[in-house]
Amino acid sequence: MTENGELSGQVAVVSGGSGAIGRAIIAGLAEKGARAVALDISDPGNKIQWVRCDIRDDEAVAAAAASVFHTHGKLDLIVHAAGVSKDAVVWKVTAEEWDFVQAVNLRGAFLLLRHGVPLMRRGPGGRIVLIGSINGSRGKFGASAYSASKAGLVGLTKSVAREVARFGILINVIEPGWVRTPLTDSVPQKIKDAALAESLTGKFLEPSDIANSVVFLCGPGGRQITGQILRVDGGQFLGSM
Numbered sequence: 710m711t712e713n714g715e716l717s718g719q720v721a722v723v724s725g726g727s728g729a730i731g732r733a734i735i736a737g738l739a740e741k742g743a744r745a746v747a748l749d750i751s752d753p754g755n756k757i758q759w760v761r762c763d764i765r766d767d768e769a770v771a772a773a774a775a776s777v778f779h780t781h782g783k784l785d786l787i788v789h790a791a792g793v794s795k796d797a798v799v800w801k802v803t804a805e806e807w808d809f810v811q812a813v814n815l816r817g818a819f820l821l822l823r824h825g826v827p828l829m830r831r832g833p834g835g836r837i838v839l840i841g842s843i844n845g846s847r848g849k850f851g852a853s854a855y856s857a858s859k860a861g862l863v864g865l866t867k868s869v870a871r872e873v874a875r876f877g878i879l880i881n882v883i884e885p886g887w888v889r890t891p892l893t894d895s896v897p898q899k900i901k902d903a904a905l906a907e908s909l910t911g912k913f914l915e916p917s918d919i920a921n922s923v924v925f926l927c928g929p930g931g932r933q934i935t936g937q938i939l940r941v942d943g944g945q946f947l948g949s950m
Contacts, residue, residue, distance in 0.1 A: 834877020909944025
């Protein structure tokens with residue numbers, strides 16, 4: 710950890726901290742001096758500080774946020790990186806699958822804000838970053854549940870930005886394109902080829918690309934940015950139009 714980094718002394722919680730993107734975000738924040746805590750149902754390993762938390766559960770999120778605040782005495786940064794998908798055309802998505810995706814991706818973000826913002830308000834302010842997807846803005850065939858949940862993050866971000874700016878809290882959403890992770894590496898090659906063909910840079914993103922963007926929004930460069938979408942996608946959104 711960098712003791713004199715631009716985020717030195719700040720305390721962060723990162724939902725989905727055991728996933729590839731979540732772990733990269735935690736590493737990026739720690740490199741800049743923040744103390745980052747993973748909120749997840751599984752241990753992220755690598756000696757990352759971890760609080761077991763089902764992001765779908767109101768009481769669990771309340772307890773996890775309170776635990777972090779009690780341990781560190783503050784909460785400065787919130788990152789919602791937890792995310793799931795159940796891909797199928799809309800008439801083949803079950804109600805249970807739909808509810809599961811919304812619960813993790815959208816309800817989880819709401820619960821983090823519901824319990825995290827009051828703790829942030831005890832300090833001088835803070836930063837919130839929600840990890841969305843370009844598919845929340847453009848939609849995607851066979852991903853109605855996922856796309857709807859990520860679109861919801863945009864509306865949530867813009868509304869909450871209006872509510873919390875007076876407390877010195879800024880909130881933004883990052884919309885990644887295709888990110889290389891163990892999960893996406895297992896996707897059929899023809900789907901990966903189609904995604905790569907949309908990219909203007911001709912490269913997939915790495916988890917570190919998302920982490921670097923989170924660090925930017927949480928650092929000095931993001932001090933006047935709120936209620937915005939930051940697309941980190943190698944031009945994939947434009948390439949699909």
